Amino acid sequence: MHVFELPYGDSTIKLTLPDKGFIGEFYPRRQSTTDVGDVLIERALDNPIGTRRLEELVRPGQKVVIVTSDLTRPCPSDVLLPHILDRLNSAGVSDEYITIVIALGLHRKMSVEELQKAVGKEVYQRVRVLNHDVDDTVHVGTTGRGTEVEIFRPVAEADFRICLGNVEFHYFAGFSGGAKAILPGVASARTIRQNHSHMMENGAEAAHIYDNPVRMDIEEGVSFVGIDFILNVVVDEHHRVIDAVAGDWIKAHRVLSERLEKTGTVAVEEALDIAIVSAGGHPKDINLYQAQKAIDNCAGVLKPGGRMILLARCPEKFGSETFRKWMTSGKRPAELVEDLKRNFVLGGHKAAAISKVVLKTSEIFLVTNEEFAGEKLVGIECFSDPVEAIEAAFSEKGADAKYAVFPLGASTLPRIK
Known part of the structure; x- marks a missing residue:
């Protein structure tokens, strides 16, 4: 027998197979x-790709905005921000000219306690x-694909914009990070909806970036305001x-995306009857x-009629009211x-993405917390006991x-060898 210990929320689940x-x-x-x-961060800041160093770009007196992720993303903002602030201060930009904006997209607002946790006290x-x-x-412009680009006022009106983010596979934008900090990160609901509607087009898939319709629309939209510097x-x-x-x-984003594709893509010898997948623990679940995202990443190695078992604790259950309505x-x-x-509907797009996987394979088994396991979901059968699943x-x-077995499903892109 094989014994596995897979991430689940803030702990793990042990499986014997x-x-x-x-x-x-x-x-x-x-x-x-x-x-x-810190060593890698400082090395990146000392050797920026395609620009001069941050402290050589920014000027005293400029209104600087730093855009970073909320707590649903594993971006270590509390680790990255001190490095950025030190460089800004050394260039003569005092703290009173700096604003940090949490990129929520359409997620809920964060409490004071959560903000302190995200950026550090x-x-x-x-x-x-x-x-x-x-x-x-x-409103800053309209893309060639028709997306009306509306950006959070303090970001649009800043003199200098810095974006932080973590790069991982994204199921329809290719990769996270880069310009996604602005769009969808600090865009209006209309802008996000219009941009995300392109997920149904060819090329909108994980690890696909150079002619990905969603990514191209994002980057055209962000070009209307621009980003002066990123740390990803x-x-x-x-x-x-x-x-x-x-x-x-x-x-810089392209370089890191290409590195991630090389390390995160794994070859599986043959198509599977069963894929046992952990989303990767908190905050990915x-x-x-x-x-x-872990479902979409790992579905491609299943045979038609194959079964995916997803381990995801989901303490916040659905994460979106619209998504809940579609899934139930x-x-x-x-x-x-x-x-x-x-009719493209944000929140509904996640339910449709899960449904596309189910149509290609079969119903998904979700191992989750006991309360959530009582839900009746489209295309998903829920279990609170992993052994039963x-x-x-x-x-x-x-x-x-x-x-x-894929212990870090949201960070792994398996493909048939």
């Missing part, structure tokens, strides 16, 4: 370096920290920085809205996909079922 049919346990590959954290006391407000935006990182399962780039908002609608997966094609999957697929 048979030797027979085992294809492998797959993690992202790590770059061969002993440098982590010392930073919170030093500079102004704001939640992005989707209702306080400025890759983090491991312990939220430690293991890679970093800084500099130009497109060139804070709700089903976030955990969905009682409709068939094919109906949700058709509904989205007829495992037994049900092997009962369906047989004792000879080929299976593999």
Whole structure:
């Protein structure tokens, strides 16, 4: 028997699985370096890609905005921000000219306690920290694809914009990070909806970036306001920085995305009957809205009719009221996909993405907290006991079922060799 310990919320779940049919346990590959954290961050800031150093670009008296992620993202803002603030101060920009904006997209506003946790208490006391407000935006232009670009006023009106972020696979924008800090990060609901509607087009998929319609629309939209400097990182399962780039908002992001594709893409010998996937623990499984990314990443290695078992604690359950309504609608997966094609709805797009996976494979087994396990979801059967989910999957697929384990599903992109 094989024993696995998989991330689940802030802890782990231990699973015992048979030797027979085992294809492998797959993690992202790590770059061969002993440098982590502050060393990598400082090296990136000392050697920016496509620009001069931050302290050589910014000028005293400029209103500087730093855009960073909320707590649903594993971006270590509290680690990155002191490095940025030190460089700004050394260039003569005092703290009173600096504002940190939390890029919420359409997520809920963060409390004072959450803001302090996100940026660090010392930073919170030093500079102004704001939640992005989707209702306080400025129209800055219209993309060639018809997206009306409306950006949070303090960001649009800043003299100098810095964006922080973590880069990981994104199921329809190719990768997170880069310009996504602005769009959808600090955009209006209308802008986000119009941009995300392109997810149904060809090329809108994980690790696909150069002719990805969503990414191209994002970057055209952001070009109307511009980003003066980025610091983007890759983090491991312990939220430690293991890679970093800084500099130009497109060139630096491309470099880190290409590195991540090389390390995060893993080859699986053959198609699977069963994929056992952890979203990767907190915050990747804070709700089903976030955990969905692991579903999309790992679905491509399943046979038609294959079974995915997803481990995601989901203490915040759905993460979106619209998503909840779609997932509990009682409709068939094919109906949700058709509904989205007829009328694109944010929140509904996540339900349709799950439904597309279900239509290609089969119903997903979700191992989650006991309260959430009582929900009746489109295309998903919920379990609070992982053993029951495992037994049900092997009962369906047989004792000879080929299976593999993906402990960090949101950070791994498996492909058939």
